[in-house]
Amino acid sequence: MANRLLSLSLRGIQRIQKAGVHGSRSRIGNREVVGYGFNGEPNYVDRPDFPLPAIRFKENTPDIQALREKEKGDWKKLTMEEKKALYRASFCQTFAEMKAPTGEWKSVVGLALFFVSFAMWGYMGLKLFVYKPLPESFTEERKQAQLQRMIDIGVNPVDGVASKWDYEKNAWKE
Template sequence: MAGRLFASRLRPVIQVQRCGLMTLDRVGNRDVVGFGYNGEPTYLDRVDFPCPAIRWKENTPDVMALKEKEKGDWKKLSIEEKKALYRASFRQTFSEIDAPTGEWKGIIGLSCIFLSAGVWLYLYFKVFAYPELPETFSLERRLAQLDRMKKLDMNPIDGLCARK
């Protein structure tokens, strides 16, 4: 869940691993249609780089039939066929890429869990681990100590702006 929660929207959907030389047989039966993001035959759904190097779907007989039909008049294609052609090349539309994923809910939830764990840890140490404060920290003891410091004239303030 944490992997899905913090996954970047820029991660590659299909990424070809490097094992020595780049070979096109790792791409499978997909068409290589461009240079790609880094010159590698990978598929990335990115808004800032809308042209992936390879097509999303492999070349199946129905996709190849649509590609042959595509070479003719586009007015003869139905809306479903145009959508199928688009989905053969791309996994998501721009509106699907930009759609909210709801991952902020998990981040807020984990943040609340960590904050509550910190509060409970603080309370545990406050109650069970730390000893009681000495009685010299009480208000009347501190006022008595301040009064004694004034009577003994401890650390007097001297100088031009000092009041006597």
């Protein structure tokens, strides 16, 4: 019983793997697979940290095939345009183009500032329409009266408020 389940599951895995290979081949068209790639899949990604994609950027055309045959000979016979065409057939961007600033930081900062302003407006709305007013004990006069009362009754005379009060001079210790 277990052997049969194992064989069925292995057949299923093999079918999935074959389908994956077939599916990836249909995705890349007739582009040449030239390496392993950064994740082992036959895909093209421009990455400065992994500059060798698994497949070429463009599909093989008769013009590119002719240039590839000419490339096998002396490179001094190739013109600059032909060298650039060969490069662009293999890669989409140069390193300078990959590392060039895109300006994406502007949209990120703008979006962050939008959310910060939205949060501030939300806080102001809650403060104005939802929260109750602060109690009277939060006024400056009441805070001073509470502090004076704590000093008068000697709250925590060792290292608290009362320890910092000079009872003889009736002022804070220096």
